[in-house]
Amino acid sequence: MMPVDPGERAAMAAEYVIGTLPVAxxxxxxxxxxxxxxxxxxxYYWQDKLLPMTRMLKPEEPAAAxxxxxxxxxxxxxxxxxxxxxxxxxxxxxxxxxxxAFAASLLALVLAVQLLGPGRTxxxxxxxxxxxxxxxxxxxxxxxxxxxxxxxxxxxPLGTTTVAPQKALQFWTKPQGASxxxxxxxxxPDRVTEILVASLPALEREQLxxxxxxxxxxxxxxxxxxxxLFVGRTVAMAAN
Amino acid sequence: xxxxANELPLDFEAALLRCAQGDHFALRAIYExxxxxxxxxxxxxxxxxxxxEEILHDAFLQIxxxxxxxxxxLGSARGWIYTVVRHRxxxxxxxxxxxxxxxxxxxxxxxxxxADWHAEDxxxxxxxxxxxxxxxxxxxxxSVLLAFVDGYSHEQxxxxxxxxxxTVKSWIRRGLIALKECLS
Numbered sequence: 001m002m003p004v005d006p007g008e009r010a011a012m013a014a015e016y017v018i019g020t021l022p023v024a025x026x027x028x029x030x031x032x033x034x035x036x037x038x039x040x041x042x043x044y045y046w047q048d049k050l051l052p053m054t055r056m057l058k059p060e061e062p063a064a065a066x067x068x069x070x071x072x073x074x075x076x077x078x079x080x081x082x083x084x085x086x087x088x089x090x091x092x093x094x095x096x097x098x099x100x101a102f103a104a105s106l107l108a109l110v111l112a113v114q115l116l117g118p119g120r121t122x123x124x125x126x127x128x129x130x131x132x133x134x135x136x137x138x139x140x141x142x143x144x145x146x147x148x149x150x151x152x153x154x155x156x157p158l159g160t161t162t163v164a165p166q167k168a169l170q171f172w173t174k175p176q177g178a179s180x181x182x183x184x185x186x187x188x189p190d191r192v193t194e195i196l197v198a199s200l201p202a203l204e205r206e207q208l209x210x211x212x213x214x215x216x217x218x219x220x221x222x223x224x225x226x227x228x229l230f231v232g233r234t235v236a237m238a239a240n
Numbered sequence: 241x242x243x244x245a246n247e248l249p250l251d252f253e254a255a256l257l258r259c260a261q262g263d264h265f266a267l268r269a270i271y272e273x274x275x276x277x278x279x280x281x282x283x284x285x286x287x288x289x290x291x292x293e294e295i296l297h298d299a300f301l302q303i304x305x306x307x308x309x310x311x312x313x314l315g316s317a318r319g320w321i322y323t324v325v326r327h328r329x330x331x332x333x334x335x336x337x338x339x340x341x342x343x344x345x346x347x348x349x350x351x352x353x354x355a356d357w358h359a360e361d362x363x364x365x366x367x368x369x370x371x372x373x374x375x376x377x378x379x380x381x382x383s384v385l386l387a388f389v390d391g392y393s394h395e396q397x398x399x400x401x402x403x404x405x406x407t408v409k410s411w412i413r414r415g416l417i418a419l420k421e422c423l424s
Contacts, residue, residue, distance in 0.1 A: 011417065015416070050421075074301065170308075
């Protein structure tokens, strides 16, 4: 069982990074880590703070064969992956987001966001983008993405997305012309997530954003493996 | 294989994100820049060259497959990479009969030598960490270093320092809390 006390949880994150978290507590911790932003923040804090210690040791040269083996394994793994999923990736064949229903609800929601957004007046120099993420099943809107160039992206839930146990929501984006989606990390199903626009591969109109259902620790292969729960593309809004 | 290109600074964050998109070259770039330091870290943990190389291989496969879970807004890609690699090594240490023979570990010189830490020019972060480690109480510092650098479990630290398990647990925990206070 994970403690509830934030100090205890932070201490566990530190011990997780240095490696003294008892094996018996590891599974629970990793399960919690996959869905708890605060824990993730602690883990990233410690791994960065302790990083200089890795420079205390005298460097050692691994055998040249190590890279050859890594390369072989990576290639093999990729071949296995493409054999088991022969279909074209979802982002190449997707058409539902072009539907009229989508466009109409997008406009309505964008207007709603603009009217309701409390005091978030866009600065004149920054382009703003919105996307409504809809369920591919019934076109219902579940999330809104709003982002200002050079600022923050906000992923706003319109309700609570139900996530099965041992699963997590992973947020992805794919600019037009990119070869595949980029992960923006796991996100909580019921809260606003903020991301620095600087950490996105790009921010432009018609950029795809989506949420997929993934294992609790995220997709193991760096691209979506689970069903798309919500997806949408950005529109640019004039400042003001 | 050390070429000049490999000495140029690498944008690890971008490289890791490119790994998530299936770019082999990005993985290779990370390997070329970091392999000697990663090898040193793993070798220190498991003490056997062959096992260390096996772990390096497995860890890089893991970096490749898990790159998509790295979150650039929370921290550096190198920090993330070292956690993957260290955990892989610790996993091997804890699970199998891989526990190496230990001699008495001496850290004083390790820390004192921070002036010539094997970086060309110790960064502000390196200096800060070294100073904060020096400021820790002796036993707390020993415990944290035995755990982090040598991968000792609570039990192994207790055996090494001849202290009760509960005491060692609190040395480590308090040591980390004090370290965080000092670093912030």
